[in-house]
Amino acid sequence: MAGTSHLGDTVRRVRFSAPVISPLEKRITGALKRTLLMITITMPAFAQTKPSTAPATQQLTLEQERAKNRKSAEEEFAGLQTISARPLSQIFDLIVDHDQLVLVPKLTSTNGDPKRVEITDFPGLASVRVGTDKYKPQQINSMQMQHYSFSGPGVREKITQLLAPPTYLHIAQGVDAETYSVDVSLMRQPEDQADPNSKIVTTMYVTKFGPDEGDVIAKLSIKADSFVALRRKYPRETQTYLVPILRDLHETKVLAVDPLVARQVLGGKSRTSDEMIKKIKTAMEKFDSDKFQEREVAAKELAALGGEAAMYLRDAPRTGWSQEQSNGVDAFLASFGAIAPEEAEKLGASPAFLIDVLYSDDASLRQAALARLKKIAMDKPIEFDNSASEETRFDQIDHLSRELLGPPATQLSSEKPMIDSTRAP
Numbered sequence: 001m002a003g004t005s006h007l008g009d010t011v012r013r014v015r016f017s018a019p020v021i022s023p024l025e026k027r028i029t030g031a032l033k034r035t036l037l038m039i040t041i042t043m044p045a046f047a048q049t050k051p052s053t054a055p056a057t058q059q060l061t062l063e064q065e066r067a068k069n070r071k072s073a074e075e076e077f078a079g080l081q082t083i084s085a086r087p088l089s090q091i092f093d094l095i096v097d098h099d100q101l102v103l104v105p106k107l108t109s110t111n112g113d114p115k116r117v118e119i120t121d122f123p124g125l126a127s128v129r130v131g132t133d134k135y136k137p138q139q140i141n142s143m144q145m146q147h148y149s150f151s152g153p154g155v156r157e158k159i160t161q162l163l164a165p166p167t168y169l170h171i172a173q174g175v176d177a178e179t180y181s182v183d184v185s186l187m188r189q190p191e192d193q194a195d196p197n198s199k200i201v202t203t204m205y206v207t208k209f210g211p212d213e214g215d216v217i218a219k220l221s222i223k224a225d226s227f228v229a230l231r232r233k234y235p236r237e238t239q240t241y242l243v244p245i246l247r248d249l250h251e252t253k254v255l256a257v258d259p260l261v262a263r264q265v266l267g268g269k270s271r272t273s274d275e276m277i278k279k280i281k282t283a284m285e286k287f288d289s290d291k292f293q294e295r296e297v298a299a300k301e302l303a304a305l306g307g308e309a310a311m312y313l314r315d316a317p318r319t320g321w322s323q324e325q326s327n328g329v330d331a332f333l334a335s336f337g338a339i340a341p342e343e344a345e346k347l348g349a350s351p352a353f354l355i356d357v358l359y360s361d362d363a364s365l366r367q368a369a370l371a372r373l374k375k376i377a378m379d380k381p382i383e384f385d386n387s388a389s390e391e392t393r394f395d396q397i398d399h400l401s402r403e404l405l406g407p408p409a410t411q412l413s414s415e416k417p418m419i420d421s422t423r424a425p
Contacts, residue, residue, distance in 0.1 A: 062178060066150040069157040073125045073148045077116050080127055083107075085118035087250075091128060092143060092162070094251040099226035100200060101188055101254060103164040105130050105143040114144070121250060124149035124158075131165075141166045154178040160248060173245045180217075182208040184241045188227070202227045204234075206241045221413040231255070235352035239401040240408040247394060256359040260310050265344045266357070266368040272312040280309050284321075287328040295328070302332045349376060351404045358384065358397050366393075377404060 060068065093104045107130045114127040124147055131142040145162040152158065154177045163170040169188040175181060185205040192198035201223055208218035220237055224230035231238050246252050283305070286298035302309055313329050321329075339347070347353040354376075357369035366386050374382045380403060384396050 062154065062156065065156045069148070070125070070150050077125055077127060080114055080116040082116045082118075083110075083128075085120050087121045088119055089250070091117070091119070091145065092164075094246075094249070094254050096227060096254050096258075099228035101169060101186075101202065101227035103143065103162065103169055105140050105164070107140075107143070109137075109140060114146075119147070122147060122149075122248065123151065133166075152177075160245065171245060173248070179211050180209060182206070182218075182241070184245060186242060186245075199225070201225055202230045204230060204238065204242060206237070218408070218410045220409065220411075223414045227254070228258075231356065232350075232352065234412075235355070236401070236405045236408040237412065239355075239398065239405070243398070252359055252390075252394060253361070255356060256361070257353065257357045259307050259360065259362060259365060260314065261339055261347075262357050262360065262365050262369070263311055263314070264339060265348045265353070266365065266372065271364075272308060276305065276308055277312065279305055280312060284325050284328065287324045288322050295324070298328055299332065302328070303335065348372060351376065352401075355397060355400055355404065358393065358400075363387075373400075373404075380404060 090106050092106055095102050095104060107128065109132045110128065110130045112129070112131055114129040116125075116127050119126050126145065126147040128146075129144045130140055133139040133141045142165045143162065144164070145160075147160040149158045149160075150156070152175075156176045156178065158173065158175045161170075161172045163172075167190075170185065172183070172185045174183040183206070187203050187205075188200060189203070190196075190198040191201045202225070203223040204220065206218060206220040207216065209215055210217050220241075222230065222234050222237060224233050243252075243255065246255060280302070283298050283301035286294045286301070289295055289298075302313075310333055314333060318326060351373060354369045354373045358366050360366055360369075363386055370382065370384055370386060373384075382400065384400060385392065388396070
């Protein structure tokens with residue numbers, strides 16, 4: 001019911017395969033609880049107690065609800081050791097590798113124990129746990145983060161969770177507000193859990209409720225071969241439900257289109273520093289070595305220079321290059337997955353793709369995408385300040401998405417749902 005909090009009623013224990021993760025009690029919203037139930041198929045040992053059915057004795061104000069939820073979270077974290085305050089960038093990083101979303105832990109091991117941490121650019125209460133490989137104790141191979149916040153228009157509590165054991169990634173957020181509740185879950189996992197050779201897919205689940213928790217106003221279960229494919233296939237849905245989570249986590253860079261692909265679609269040449277050009281030429285010289293090991297080093301050095309080197313080499317004149325250098329550069333460029341001309345033409349006419357280019361750090365790319373958007377938007381006004389602050393640009397992108405792409409679907413499934421998330425456990 002509106003004005004009635006569903007928080008503080010549920011305790012869950014989550015554990016990864018021992019000894020990396022030990023049990024951790026956590027409270028979650030009724031909405032998020034249903035989302036995390038879907039992980040039982042891919043994550044072992046999720047147990048829960050049933051929600052209390054005791055009726056509320058009085059109606060609390062929003063601030064009273066927040067205070068109650070904060071107190072409960074404080075009690076949960078009371079026994080945890082504390083590590084020094086730090087920004088999210090010193091805890092983990094999200095990257096896109098071969099179109100898949102990957103989490104890279106930045107912390108050292110917490111010895112299998114959760115540690116409380118103040119995240120300086122994500123206000124609220126948080127704990128983090130980092131695990132190591134069983135046979136290689138120095139190798140970090142898993143991370144879990146739990147975060148509670150108590151701010152936002154009408155929001156009683158927001159819970160954000162990251163689970164990244166080996167080969168999997170799960171990002172979930174549950175919001176309990178006065179007029180709605182919503183749970184969002186993004187998962188990267190093998191499509192067939194029983195097949196060790198199964199391809200990796202990315203799936204997003206969304207369940208949104210109205211003021212009455214029984215009033216399901218949106219239910220989505222969408223899947224694609226990768227994170228990038230999911231964004232391109234379901235731009236309205238990912239913009240509405242996933243992008244706010246990535247903004248909370250300061251990880252919007254993963255939304256930007258690969259600059260090499262953007263240049264191929266939009267044309268134009270990238271600007272490369274003299275220092276980068278020098279590094280590229282130094283690496284290329286090693287392709288002419290008689291030693292196989294040196295040629296291997298050349299390939300690795302180019303790979304380490306990444307997309308900026310690829311953009312430069314794509315357009316660089318090959319006058320004076322040896323055959324070995326041309327072959328090495330071709331192999332390097334192939335690893336960045338240049339797209340076919342017909343695909344480039346299709347993407348150049350896609351408002352969703354062009355909007356994603358607006359997330360780029362490269363102002364010239366943003367300007368090229370903006371000019372193309374204005375051509376294909378016909379009579380719709382395009383308002384985007386290319387020189388505005390990052391947060392302002394992100395707000396404008398969100399507005400453009402609603403104007404040009406329309407609202408997200410309310411009922412959508414690209415596969416058979418793993419669980420009926422409208423049904424209480």
